[in-house]
Amino acid sequence: MISNRWPNGRFPQFTARQQVISDDRTGEWHSFAEKFGKAAFIKRIRIKYLRTFDAVQSPFNAYLSLVGLETLPQRVSQQVVSAQRIAEHLTSAPHVTKVNYSGLGYTPQYELVGKYFPRGVGQILSFQVDGGADSVRRIIDGTRLFSYVPNIGDARSLIVDPAHITHREVPAEARIAAGVSDNLIRLSIGLEDVNDLIADLDQAIAAAY
Template sequence: MAYGFDTLQIHAGARPDPATGARQVPIYQTTAYVFRDAEHAAALFNLQEVGYIYSRLTNPTVAALQERVATLEGGVGAVCCSSGHAAQIMALFPLMGPGLNVVVSTRLYGGSITQFSQTIKRFGWSATFVDIDDLDAISAAIDDNTRAIFCESIANPGGHIADLDAIAKLADSAGIPLIVDNTSATPYLCRPFEHGATLVVHSMTKYLTGNGTVTGGVVVDSGNFDWSASDKFPSLSAPEPAYHGLKFHETFGPLAFTFHGIAIGLRDLGMTLNPQAAHYTLMGIETLSLRMERHVQNAEQVAGWLESHPTIEAVTYAGLASSPYHDRVARICPKGAGGLFTIALKGGYDACIRFVDSLELFSHVANLGDTRSLVIHAASTTHRQLTPEQQTAAGAAPNVVRISIGIEDAEDIIADLDQALTKAHG
């Protein structure tokens, strides 16, 4: 039977505990698991049998979360890890090698821009940044050493919606995967696999958990990419020395990337999600659709009010009819444009600082996707490490404030914004 999203967000991956009958997924707070015998242990270590060995690799609580997120995204498998940044490295790890590159959107979270522009150089990888709306620029950036295209479905901080269908066609023609960060949209608003994406990553810290309690990341595999179609991805298509010459794609088919993420990625990188964090995220996902509906409803009302406010220069919310990305909402995010956007204040940098300091209901934090309304001045915080040109390209210019609209009463959110804008502009 094909269940609906609201049913799957509660039941996918969750079965009564066979030992106790516990209905909620237990927190399996254990390091290791007892093998039935020596033959069973050998089969697990040889990847001949699926099971639990050591919680750096697999854990029943985490496994339930992996199944739930993969189901909601329409993927074949998922690998959870310790943060969204960890998920990005985990997604690239099987694809990349020294001298290889990835084509990356300029409209990314500031920390992601730093990770791609600076940190991955230490692996011998490189990133070419492009305006993800410029299809010609994407094509020109792809060369023989390109192994993926990376973008966000709904960009952080500006709420820009990427044309995933068009980008996926370019990736297909180049024989490389499209990796989509779906954090800001969640699978309730956007399902990138339906638009041709190969892999999806999330910072589960944000909307999936939804309550600001834990950090976590996940990589979801569509199962649709032919890793053996060329010699570009030897980690998945060629013999793996650590497993006696096993070929992941030949052996595991559509689940090749997922198995590699666990057997190689988590084994050697160790970016493990702890079971208590997985438990919090499982509980958060149970109400995902309800929360996202309210996030969208509030964001539409608040963005519309802000657009007409005399102190506001611009509002970037794609749900507004005035947005240049409004026509993509129905196609890419049919249930709404999310709860994240930016506002540009006419008073510039100083007004932004006064505005943030004057808010009372909003929390000034380096996070988004909480039930609470959150605010941050990206140019002085999350995007501070970027050049002014990079800040502007990422949608985080000095006169811009990022707003994550929560699920409080919209009238209360507007009242708080109104009093803070008044104080910010004297």
Template sequence: MSDHNSFDTVRIHGGYQPEEHQYASNVPIYLSAAFNMGSAQRGRAIAEGRESGYTYSRVANPTVAILERRIAQLEGAVAAVAVASGMAAISNAILTVAEGGGRIVAHHDIYGASLDEFISLAPKLGIEFDFVDDINDPQELRNAIGPDTKAVFVESVTNPLTKVTNVDQVAAIAHEAGVPLIVDNTFPTPYLFRPIEHGADIVVYSSTKAINGHGNVISGLVVDAGRFDWSSKRFPQFSEPEFTLYTEESGHARSFVEAYGNEAFHQRLRCKFLRLLGAVLGPQQAYLELLGLETISERLSKEVSSAQRIAEFLASHQYVDKVNYSGLPNSPQAELVKNLYPRGIGSILSFELSGSEDRVNRFIDATQVFSYIPNVGDVRSLIVNPARTTHREIPFEFWEKNGLSVNLIRLSIGLEDPDDLIADLEQAFNKAYQD
């Protein structure tokens, strides 16, 4: 297949050579813990990286590798590493870039579990986070980056407020300071937004969500643009001798920078963190992910269209105090959205219900088409109250900065008829406000 095919061709054919797999039309599921190396000489060559091949599925698996290659092609990246969950993707990326300690700049208004890790767990591992209130404020971001900063971490579209990050601007400021930009692009997926084209160095996904799209897989992805210079003294872990990279040909233990250059990041992540910490994606999950990718364009197109209609319906409703959907024409970020997201920002939105928390509970319980599920990006439409579920880990002092309240409801719009979804919301309003 040509390297210049469009997104819709790559999502179906990328990373797969049928002639290498008995000409199977579908990607085979390699349910094997280990692989015969053939000979002692070949086994050593594979182990030393002098020859490609498979030995053990914790290190690499053919089905998973096809998913990784397909995602890398869709992103315009040099490589991708598949892991067992979205949080594993975030954790592995953070540990790889800040190995041995350091600081990372991020914004407050992000997914609850991410913020929980950043404020309660990462510091115990020697990684401190410096939070900014507005990631799109150039001066605030510059002031937050210091000599110990190892990366800037952002969500392209935030969860659950759908604020859009100006990735081009943030990337330029990060690079000006000599640090990489990590972008969680879970909500848009590469169909709606490709962060690497806007300067991102690392992209992470909870591919459980819209990439898979069917609510039947827990999975994550770390995508490496392959452009950042990891030889900087700011990142000594990439330049230190690594015994696993010793070969008789070199005569010494090479560093990841010596062995892989600008691809040192994904190679070190795979060799040290995925291989040793073991958050491995299984071949069945990779196969289901590949199936989901085959329909991502059609799914996202309809879901975004429906989300737009539902956001407009909610914005004019008497029982709604506020709608958080940056794709609305009157959004403060309308111009930025127009420039960065010509296909829309995604299928997730949130809104604040008028009245007490009891109204919120009654509203959620009254919905019939929406499912009360703490997930997003499913073909089914989902509803949840973040402050009590997906974001409950966030300390109260962060609530205001994150736009959290007990009245906030998040919707993930699926593939049902949008008229049915609006009717379901309307009847839920009626029941919630019956006194």
């Protein structure tokens, strides 16, 4: 029941159903007022804004961020080179049906890469595999060097299934239209040896099938 604090029409940000607190896969949709009643205001602040934008950093964390910025170009340069090699390898890997990486040469945006990204297109890529969510889960569980974390740009290599992590609150129709299917895997390439990362993906994919 919607709390009387948020009458319909006056506060749509509290009475309209929101993706962030709903579950499209099970058909459960909620507004902040429906789900939290009198606590709708503070729950919206915590869930939509504090979680999204983060709290103010402590002085020590800010210091670590500044120190890290000093070597950022060198780290990203290596990560981009590794990402390119991994993307190229995956195009011919068994059970991989599609690789999403603008640096490969066959995407519609490739002609713009040299102009706008002369040093490479970044360390993030994704790929689709045979099967569905079960195949993806077996591959992710089978990796040894990749960490199952939804962040990007870390010094460690990361792996996630976007349909169940970063896009789990997005309605299925919009998610599929954006190419985020149940058989999609996203990688954020870190600073580990690229040959080790390739070998890790190969053994995980082979074991999954």
